[in-house]
Amino acid sequence: MAYTEDDLKKELDQKxxxxxxxxxxxxxxxxxxxxxxxxxxxxxxxxxxxxxTNWRLEAFRAWEKMDEPDWANVHYEKPxxxxxxxxxxxxxxxxxxxxxxxDPELLDTFKKLGISLDEQKKLAGVAVDVVMDSVSVTxxxxxxxxxxxxxxxxxxxxxxEHPELVKKYIGTVVPQKDNFYAALNSxxxxxxxxxxxxxxxxxxxxxxxxxxxxxxxxxxFERTLVVADEGSYVSYLxxxxxxxxxxxxxxxxxxxxxxxxxxxxxxxxxxxxxPGDKEGKGGVFNFVTKRGLCEKNAKISWTQVxxxxxxxxxYPSCVLKGDNSVGEFYSIAVTNDFQQADTGTKMIxxxxxxxxxxxxxxxxxxxxxxxxxxxxxxxxxAENARNFSxxxxxLMGNRCGAHTFPYIEAKNKTAKVEHEATTSKIGEDQIFxxxxxxxxxxxxxxLIVNGFSKEVLNKLPMEFAVEAQKLLExxxxxxxx
Amino acid sequence: xxxxxxxxxxxxxxxxxxxMNSEIHEIxxxxxxxxxxxxxxxxxxxxxxxxxxxxxxxxxxxxxxxxEDTIEYRDVEKYFIDDIDxxxxxxxxxxxxSHLSSxxxxxxxxxLMSSAMNSSKYKPVIDNYFNKVAPQESLTSLxxxxxxEGAYIxxxxxxxxxxxxxxxxxxxxxxxxLMVQPRNLVVVGENSHVQIIERHQSLTDHPVLTNSVxxxxxxxxxxxxxxxxQNDNHQASLIDNTFIEQQRESVCSVHTFSFGGNLxxxxxxxxxxxxxxxxxxxxxxxxxxxxxxxxxTLVHHAEPNCESHQDYKGVYGESSTGVFNxxxxxxxxxxxxxxxxxNNNILLDDKATINSKPQLEIFADDVKCSHGCTIGQLxxxxxxxxxxxxxxxxxxxxxxxxxxxxxVLESVKIPELKKRINNIxxxxxxxxxxxxx
Numbered sequence: 001m002a003y004t005e006d007d008l009k010k011e012l013d014q015k016x017x018x019x020x021x022x023x024x025x026x027x028x029x030x031x032x033x034x035x036x037x038x039x040x041x042x043x044x045x046x047x048x049x050x051x052x053t054n055w056r057l058e059a060f061r062a063w064e065k066m067d068e069p070d071w072a073n074v075h076y077e078k079p080x081x082x083x084x085x086x087x088x089x090x091x092x093x094x095x096x097x098x099x100x101x102x103d104p105e106l107l108d109t110f111k112k113l114g115i116s117l118d119e120q121k122k123l124a125g126v127a128v129d130v131v132m133d134s135v136s137v138t139x140x141x142x143x144x145x146x147x148x149x150x151x152x153x154x155x156x157x158x159x160x161e162h163p164e165l166v167k168k169y170i171g172t173v174v175p176q177k178d179n180f181y182a183a184l185n186s187x188x189x190x191x192x193x194x195x196x197x198x199x200x201x202x203x204x205x206x207x208x209x210x211x212x213x214x215x216x217x218x219x220x221f222e223r224t225l226v227v228a229d230e231g232s233y234v235s236y237l238x239x240x241x242x243x244x245x246x247x248x249x250x251x252x253x254x255x256x257x258x259x260x261x262x263x264x265x266x267x268x269x270x271x272x273x274x275p276g277d278k279e280g281k282g283g284v285f286n287f288v289t290k291r292g293l294c295e296k297n298a299k300i301s302w303t304q305v306x307x308x309x310x311x312x313x314x315y316p317s318c319v320l321k322g323d324n325s326v327g328e329f330y331s332i333a334v335t336n337d338f339q340q341a342d343t344g345t346k347m348i349x350x351x352x353x354x355x356x357x358x359x360x361x362x363x364x365x366x367x368x369x370x371x372x373x374x375x376x377x378x379x380x381x382a383e384n385a386r387n388f389s390x391x392x393x394x395l396m397g398n399r400c401g402a403h404t405f406p407y408i409e410a411k412n413k414t415a416k417v418e419h420e421a422t423t424s425k426i427g428e429d430q431i432f433x434x435x436x437x438x439x440x441x442x443x444x445x446x447l448i449v450n451g452f453s454k455e456v457l458n459k460l461p462m463e464f465a466v467e468a469q470k471l472l473e474x475x476x477x478x479x480x481x
Numbered sequence: 482x483x484x485x486x487x488x489x490x491x492x493x494x495x496x497x498x499x500x501m502n503s504e505i506h507e508i509x510x511x512x513x514x515x516x517x518x519x520x521x522x523x524x525x526x527x528x529x530x531x532x533x534x535x536x537x538x539x540x541x542x543x544x545x546x547x548x549e550d551t552i553e554y555r556d557v558e559k560y561f562i563d564d565i566d567x568x569x570x571x572x573x574x575x576x577x578x579s580h581l582s583s584x585x586x587x588x589x590x591x592x593l594m595s596s597a598m599n600s601s602k603y604k605p606v607i608d609n610y611f612n613k614v615a616p617q618e619s620l621t622s623l624x625x626x627x628x629x630e631g632a633y634i635x636x637x638x639x640x641x642x643x644x645x646x647x648x649x650x651x652x653x654x655x656x657x658x659l660m661v662q663p664r665n666l667v668v669v670g671e672n673s674h675v676q677i678i679e680r681h682q683s684l685t686d687h688p689v690l691t692n693s694v695x696x697x698x699x700x701x702x703x704x705x706x707x708x709x710x711q712n713d714n715h716q717a718s719l720i721d722n723t724f725i726e727q728q729r730e731s732v733c734s735v736h737t738f739s740f741g742g743n744l745x746x747x748x749x750x751x752x753x754x755x756x757x758x759x760x761x762x763x764x765x766x767x768x769x770x771x772x773x774x775x776x777x778t779l780v781h782h783a784e785p786n787c788e789s790h791q792d793y794k795g796v797y798g799e800s801s802t803g804v805f806n807x808x809x810x811x812x813x814x815x816x817x818x819x820x821x822x823x824n825n826n827i828l829l830d831d832k833a834t835i836n837s838k839p840q841l842e843i844f845a846d847d848v849k850c851s852h853g854c855t856i857g858q859l860x861x862x863x864x865x866x867x868x869x870x871x872x873x874x875x876x877x878x879x880x881x882x883x884x885x886x887x888x889v890l891e892s893v894k895i896p897e898l899k900k901r902i903n904n905i906x907x908x909x910x911x912x913x914x915x916x917x918x
Binding site for chain 1: 495527541813826828829830831832833834835836837838839840841842843844845846847848849850851852853854856857858
């Protein structure tokens, strides 16, 4: 393809016009488009061993033959994959010199969330002093982890320093050819996190990407791999409650969890990416593949609070391979304005006495569409498998939609599966009751929504839960009237 | 020759044989084109994800059966509900059997589609209602293209049909494999009431494929009760497409009892076109062997203050498979809708499979919608309780299954029919529990 620098400039100009994002073109940005050379170049840039390069190429070749899925209940203009730059080095240069230059609306949100000034600066991309609190936190934090033998670093670091672990586990839960976006991610993933908990170790603190300084600008193709060895425990937090003005429109992340015998992984996500403006222009496309594998007696628990992104397409799943393993999924998905979310989970029961629980709460407001899509599959050898699913939807106004698409497949007579779903609105009597006691309507709605989401919020780690609660309020602000 | 090609080439011959008015001719020609473009559904289509027609379509079906075959009433007596007086519309190999039927033109019309299509007297009704609610889907279009025979029921305004109407389709072993496509039209006027029982029965071991379409129109405040008995032999497959359009304050219910057949697919769609409508669909499925039953339902709520109720129970033995694919759509105008859907299943054997997909698509906020789905087993403790009181294991299991299905059975409004269904279930379970629920 003949591609000149002028073309690139033109496209970027259009992109900016179209999405209203500011794109800072640095010299370290690859030309747009994707081909084998780009994949090789990314791999080389990151100084990866040969097996990794080949692994990426294999994924790329599979991706070329795949079609973009369109079965989800979302409508958007499909991104042009040849129009994206697949590698850009983390921008070192702060965008602003002081907080005064930052969008006041953003600062207002920070204030409501109760985020400290330093953190505000960091999140908004303001240059911060190096002796910021979180840096020292990070250092002590790393020391404690190292003492326990826990590996917690970026994916690129892990590929350099622990290639044997990465090689052994990467792609075992989400194979390169799993789906269109997983294949794309496998081919071009920029960075991500790697975490390994040795045998019998209980990780003493919540691991969070939030603390990791080098996390900034890992880009749109993030890859996370968490391995909990036999008998270990880890609680992992991803994302952040603060709104992130991301420059990338398409996000195709892959998360793989591996819980070996008797291990437990708790994975919590709060996602609040740019959802587009009030007219539904712009916003992030969030196409994520998340899956966990449970060996004997292992447990994986997914908790997610989804409030951001224009289009979300996300199904954190559990493969319950080992006997007596447990899978859990707790989710709140809030959509407002023109957001669209198609999210849910898959629980694949393979082992005996496996159990799974699904609690999904969907809240739709404005003109948004919120779908739950889930699969519970009991295979013929999964004796005494047990599943309980509950999907509740709350609608605000009659311009939004709530949809439920559960798939239930049972092939074993000892299976016990229960699924229930309800859709309703906030009762006028409930609001009246609050009004009568001096709580204004907006507060009342926040209160009721929090009550509605309680079951899921309770599963989040404490600090996160508080922030998530506030986030729900903010997301739904102005949606009542 | 592939069945699709065979059907396409038979179409011309078929059109020559039947003398129809030009509108219907046009509808047919359009339908065959739709079918040609769509072909038979495959598992790649979401609505057919769990049901494959490949095996069923593999036989060399005769599309035009030989002319009238006679069967003696006493040979088929058991397939009729004969302890009450009913109107009967009976077809043998898709051809009307006058000596088994008892039709009427007094007050109500319960007669033949072919005569209604050809008579100018019925033209206004045919023009207004024929092919008006059936969607352009491959199998429905196929039926439309070949539509010429079936039951035609028209209940005028303010009329109670004085007795239930039975529609029975027999197939005989005259052909080595037979495909029939009955087309029924039921029009119920304002404030009128009718009860209809439909049955497909194969009298042969030869494969039979029935692709039936029934269109039902219920005008204001009409009440329609429709019962389907599906207890065919294991060589017979049935694709039943039923489409119901309801006007203001009408009440319609469809009960489907699936006990037999090789492959049974029920497409049941309700379209609500007015306020305060009540739609009910219930079903009991008890199957074993390699049988396959697929219930595919849709309720489309378009106006405020309506209700819908769905209740499907299934018991699956041996290596049978069951599918439930229910969808409730609530448009944004349809405020104050109450829509309920429940699907309960029992798996009796290790090779039995159930795939359930209850879906809600809701665009209105002031609604109460829920669905529930369960898969489980008979309660061991309940079984033990019954056995400890001297009820043999087999009977105890049957008793629990009766209790499981009772919700659906108790809303059957014709007592003789309820008794008949109880007998079929008892026979299926090989027990006699000595009472009727």
